[in-house]
Amino acid sequence: MADLYSFSNFSFSAVEDDHSSNKPLWTTEGLDEENMFQFSGAENWKDYGGIHTFSPNFGFYPNDSAEEGYPLSAHQQKGQHHLSCLDHEALDNLQFDMALPPLSPCSGDIMKFDEISAMFSPSEPVNHNQFYLPLSSLELLNNLHGKRQIQASDDSTDTDVVRKLSTEDIMKMAGTRFVQSSSKSDDWESLNSHPYDSCFSGLSDEEKEDIELAESLLASAEKVGYQQFERATKLLNLCDSLSSKTGNAVKRVVHYFSEALHEKIDRETGRFTSDGKKRSTDPDEMMPGPSPVNVACQEELPFNQVADFCAVQALMENLTDAKKIHIIDFGIRKGSHYTILMQALESRKECPLELLTVAAVGTNSKESLEETGIRLMNFAYTMNIPFSFKIVMVSSMLDLKESLFELDPEETIAVYAKFSFRSMLPQPDQLESIMKVIRNINSTVMVVTEVEANHNAKSFVNRFTEALFYFSALFDCIEDCMKPDDPNRMILESQYLNHGIRNIVAMEGAERKIRHVKVDVWRAFFSRFGMVETELSMSSLYQADLVTKRYASGSSCTYQMNERHRKSNSGNNSSWSLRQKEEMEEKAKAEEKKIGMIEAWLRKHRLLYTGATRHPFILSIRDGSIDISSFKLWLAQDYLFVRDFVPFAANILIKAWKESDDSGDMEVILGGVASLQDEISWFKREASKWSVSLSDITPQKNNVDYCRFLESLMSPDVEYTVAITAFWAIEAVYQESFAHCVEEGSETPPELKETCERWGNEGFGQYCQSLQRIADRRLQKASDDELKKAEVVFLRILEHEVDFWNMSRGIYEHFGP
Ligand SMILES: Cc1ncc(CO)c(N)n1
Numbered sequence: 001m002a003d004l005y006s007f008s009n010f011s012f013s014a015v016e017d018d019h020s021s022n023k024p025l026w027t028t029e030g031l032d033e034e035n036m037f038q039f040s041g042a043e044n045w046k047d048y049g050g051i052h053t054f055s056p057n058f059g060f061y062p063n064d065s066a067e068e069g070y071p072l073s074a075h076q077q078k079g080q081h082h083l084s085c086l087d088h089e090a091l092d093n094l095q096f097d098m099a100l101p102p103l104s105p106c107s108g109d110i111m112k113f114d115e116i117s118a119m120f121s122p123s124e125p126v127n128h129n130q131f132y133l134p135l136s137s138l139e140l141l142n143n144l145h146g147k148r149q150i151q152a153s154d155d156s157t158d159t160d161v162v163r164k165l166s167t168e169d170i171m172k173m174a175g176t177r178f179v180q181s182s183s184k185s186d187d188w189e190s191l192n193s194h195p196y197d198s199c200f201s202g203l204s205d206e207e208k209e210d211i212e213l214a215e216s217l218l219a220s221a222e223k224v225g226y227q228q229f230e231r232a233t234k235l236l237n238l239c240d241s242l243s244s245k246t247g248n249a250v251k252r253v254v255h256y257f258s259e260a261l262h263e264k265i266d267r268e269t270g271r272f273t274s275d276g277k278k279r280s281t282d283p284d285e286m287m288p289g290p291s292p293v294n295v296a297c298q299e300e301l302p303f304n305q306v307a308d309f310c311a312v313q314a315l316m317e318n319l320t321d322a323k324k325i326h327i328i329d330f331g332i333r334k335g336s337h338y339t340i341l342m343q344a345l346e347s348r349k350e351c352p353l354e355l356l357t358v359a360a361v362g363t364n365s366k367e368s369l370e371e372t373g374i375r376l377m378n379f380a381y382t383m384n385i386p387f388s389f390k391i392v393m394v395s396s397m398l399d400l401k402e403s404l405f406e407l408d409p410e411e412t413i414a415v416y417a418k419f420s421f422r423s424m425l426p427q428p429d430q431l432e433s434i435m436k437v438i439r440n441i442n443s444t445v446m447v448v449t450e451v452e453a454n455h456n457a458k459s460f461v462n463r464f465t466e467a468l469f470y471f472s473a474l475f476d477c478i479e480d481c482m483k484p485d486d487p488n489r490m491i492l493e494s495q496y497l498n499h500g501i502r503n504i505v506a507m508e509g510a511e512r513k514i515r516h517v518k519v520d521v522w523r524a525f526f527s528r529f530g531m532v533e534t535e536l537s538m539s540s541l542y543q544a545d546l547v548t549k550r551y552a553s554g555s556s557c558t559y560q561m562n563e564r565h566r567k568s569n570s571g572n573n574s575s576w577s578l579r580q581k582e583e584m585e586e587k588a589k590a591e592e593k594k595i596g597m598i599e600a601w602l603r604k605h606r607l608l609y610t611g612a613t614r615h616p617f618i619l620s621i622r623d624g625s626i627d628i629s630s631f632k633l634w635l636a637q638d639y640l641f642v643r644d645f646v647p648f649a650a651n652i653l654i655k656a657w658k659e660s661d662d663s664g665d666m667e668v669i670l671g672g673v674a675s676l677q678d679e680i681s682w683f684k685r686e687a688s689k690w691s692v693s694l695s696d697i698t699p700q701k702n703n704v705d706y707c708r709f710l711e712s713l714m715s716p717d718v719e720y721t722v723a724i725t726a727f728w729a730i731e732a733v734y735q736e737s738f739a740h741c742v743e744e745g746s747e748t749p750p751e752l753k754e755t756c757e758r759w760g761n762e763g764f765g766q767y768c769q770s771l772q773r774i775a776d777r778r779l780q781k782a783s784d785d786e787l788k789k790a791e792v793v794f795l796r797i798l799e800h801e802v803d804f805w806n807m808s809r810g811i812y813e814h815f816g817p
Pocket residue numbers: 638641642730731733734801804
C-alpha cells in the first residue's frame with residue numbers, strides 16, 4: 001500500500017526539492033528566491049498596510065488622502081467575467097508532462113558572495129543562518145538521539161540552543177513512521193499500537209503526541225486517496241479530538257487539514273452542501289482597504305516587502321537609461337512597489353526621468369484600482385515625479401490587446417506581475433493571451449514574482465503531502481513572527497490560510513483555483529514565448545537581506561538563487577567563470593559609456609545607495625522633524641566611529657605608499673587623515689554644546705560591527721584598490737547624505753546646519769570626487785578577483801551605513817549627572 005500511495009517515492013524528494021530550490025522572483029527571467037511562503041492571493045493582505053507602513057530604509061512621505069477627479073483611466077471597460085473551465089485534466093498534468101530536471105542544490109551565487117564577504121570579516125559570521133534539514137527524516141531521527149541541537153536563530157550568541165522541533169520536522173517524522181508502519185500492516189489501528197520505538201527517544205511527550213497525530217492525518221489522506229471514506233473519517237475523528245485551531249502549530253495545521261479532508265469526503269460522497277460550508281475567505285476576493293489583519297501581516301511578515309524591493313531592484317537594473325518608462329502591471333493591488341520605484345528613480349541623477357507611466361491591468365475591482373491610482377498620484381506629486389496612471393480594464397485577458405496601452409515608441413516598456421499569473425493557471429489560454437501581447441510590445445524586462453511550490457499535482461496524495469509541508473513551514477514562520485495572542489494571527493490562519501488549504505485539498509476542477517507550480521513550469525511556459533531568463537543581481541539579494549533584517553525573526557531568513565540555467569552539475573568552477581565573464585562585460589560596458597566603475601556600480605546598486613543616503617534619519621534632519629535625542633545619539637556614536645576611522649585612514653595611507661602607482665594619491669589621502677584631527681575636536685565641541693558626555697558612552701552593536709569591518713579591511717591581505725573603494729564609499733555616503741540637508745528647499749534646523757555643512761560642503765564634495773577618481777583608476781586596472789571583492793566591500797559599506805542610521809534613530813540615554 002505504501003507503493004500505491006507512493007509516499008516514500010514522492011514526498012521526501014519533493015520535500016528536499018523545497019530546500020534546495022528557491023523562491024520566486026522571476027525576472028523575465030526567472031529568479032526565484034526561496035521560502036517565499038505564499039499562497040494564492042495571500043499577498044493581497046500584505047499590501048494593504050499602506051505606503052506609510054513599509055520601507056524601513058527609505059523616507060517615504062505618506063499621503064493617503066484621496067483626491068477626487070484625477071484622470072485615471074484611459075481605457076475602462078466594465079464587467080467581470082469568469083471563464084468557464086477548460087480542460088482541467090490537461091491542466092493537472094502541466095506539472096508532470098515536462099520531464100523536470102532535478103533542482104540544483106543551493107546556490108552558486110549567494111554562496112560565493114558569502115564566501116567573499118567572509119574573507120573580509122573573519123570575525124563576523126555572515127548573517128545567513130542556514131538551517132538545512134537533514135536529507136531524510138530518518139537521518140533526522142537518528143540525529144535526535146540524546147541531544148537536539150538546532151542552530152540558534154539569534155546571531156548574537158554563538159552557542160547552539162535547544163529548540164523544539166519545527167512543525168515540518170514533526171511532519172517528516174510522522175511521514176517516516178507512517179511509511180514504515182504501512183509497509184508492515186495496512187490496518188489503521190496498528191498506527192496507534194506502535195511501541196514508543198527508538199525513534200522517539202529524546203522527544204518530549206508533546207512531540208510524540210504530535211507525531212502520532214500527524215501520522216493519523218497522513219493515514220487518513222491515504223484512505224481518502226483510496227476512496228476508503230469510512231476508514232478515513234474514523235481517523236479524522238481521531239485527529240479532530242486531538243487537534244484544535246488554538247493548539248501548537250502542529251495541532252493547528254492538523255486541525256485545518258482535517259477539516260479540509262472532511263470536506264473532500266463530503267464532496268466525493270455527494271454529501272457536501274454549500275450551506276454547511278464553513279466560512280473562509282478567498283484572499284483574492286477580500287475587501288480592499290487596510291484591515292487590521294492586513295496591516296499586521298504587512299508589518300510583521302517580511303514577504304511582501306522582500307518581493308517589492310527585489311522586484312524594484314530588478315526593474316531599475318533594466319531601466320538604467322530610460323527617460324520615459326511605461327510599466328504594465330498585472331496585479332497592482334496597493335501599488336506599494338511603485339513608491340519604492342519612484343524613490344529610486346528620483347535619485348537617479350545621471351538620467352532624469354521624463355515620465356513614469358503605470359498601466360494597471362484588471363478584470364474586476366475597478367474602484368480599488370482607482371484608489372491605488374489616486375494614492376500613487378499623490379505620492380508622485382509629493383516626490384515631484386512626472387507620473388501618469390492608467391487603468392486597463394478588460395472583461396477577460398483574452399481581450400487584452402497591445403493597442404489598449406497606447407504605447408509611445410519613445411517609451412521603455414517593462415512588465416511586472418506580482419503574485420498574479422498563478423491565478424490564471426486554471427485558464428492557460430488567458431495566460432497565453434497575455435504573453436502574446438507582452439511579446440508584441442517588445443518589453444525590456446518582465447519581472448514575475450511567484451510562489452515556489454507545487455500545489456497542482458494530479459495525484460491527490462501528492463498534492464496533499466506537498467501542501468501539508470508547505471503550510472507547516474508557513475505556520476511555523478507565522479508563529480515566529482507574530483505573537484501567540486495576536487488576534488490577527490488567528491484571523492490570518494482561520495480565514496486566509498484555511499481557505500488555501502481547503503481549496504488545494506478539497507476541491508477539484510475549476511473550483512481548485514490555487515494551483516501553484518514550481519519555477520520549472522514557469523520557465524517552460526515563458527520560454528515558449530521567446531522569453532530569456534536572467535538572474536537576480538547581487539544587489540537584489542542584498543535588498544532582500546536588508547529588508548528581512550528589519551523584522552524580528554529576519555536573521556533566520558535565508559536566500560538562495562536557483563540558477564539551474566547555469567548547469568549546477570558542472571560544478572562551481574563553471575559558474576565562477578561565467579560570473580567573471582559577466583564582470584568583464586560590466587567593465588566593458590562601463591568603459592563604453594565612459595563612466596568609470598564606481599558610477600557603473602552606483603547605477604547598478606542605485607536602490608541600496610539611496611537607502612544609505614536618503615535614510616529617514618537624514619530626511620528627518622532635512623525636514624526639521626528630527627528628534628534631538630536621536631541626533632545626540634548619532635553624535636556620540638559617530639564620535640566613537642571616527643576615532644576608529646583614524647587608524648583605518650592611516651592604514652590606507654600605508655597601502656597607498658606600498659601599492660599605489662601614482663604618488664598623487666598620497667596627498668589626497670593625507671589631506672583626509674589630517675582633517676580628522678579637526679573633526680575629532682569638532683565632535684568634542686559639538687558634544688559639549690548638546691551636553692553629551694563623550695566619556696560615558698559605549699559603542700552600540702551596529703557601531704561595533706562597522707568598526708570591526710573596518711578593522712578587517714586593515715589586513716595586509718586586503719588590496720589597496722579594495723580599501724580605497726571602501727574609503728571613498730564611507731566618505732561619499734556622508735557627503736551625499738548631508739549635502740541633501742543643506743540643499744535649497746531643505747528645512748534643516750539652524751542648530752544642525754553646521755553639522756550638515758561639515759560633510760555637505762563643497763570642499764568635502766571635491767575631496768570625495770578625488771577619492772572616486774583614485775578608486776576608478778585602480779579599478780580600471782584591477783583583476784577580476786579584485787573587482788569582485790571591491791564591489792562586495794562597497795555593498796557591505798552601504799549596509800553598515802544603513803545600520804548606523806538605523807541605530808541613530810534610537811534614543812540618546814544620558815548617563816551620569
Ligand atoms: C558612520 C560614518 N560613516 C561615514 C563617516 C564619514 O567620515 C562618518 N563620520 N561616520
